[in-house]
Amino acid sequence: MAGIGIGLESKAAQARRRRERDAAVAAAVLRLECAKCGxxxxxxxxxxxxxTSD
Incomplete structure (x- = not known):
């Protein structure tokens, strides 16, 4: 993952990276097809x- 091992960073930078990471995961999940429910x-x-399930 990009950004691993940067060292010390501000809380604002941590929050920004967390938002970017969460957005990337959410986008990846929406590209998947479900084999169980179709x-x-x-x-x-x-x-x-x-x-709708969680």
Missing amino acids: AGPGGPCRTAKGW
Whole structure:
């Protein structure tokens, strides 16, 4: 991962990197297809009754 091993950094920089990392993970998750429920890329998984799952 980019940014690992930088050393001491400010709390603002830590928060910025955390936001960037979280956004990258969220974007990667939305590109995946679910084999169990059949949700396509960008769509949330659904339960057997059709509710959106976490």
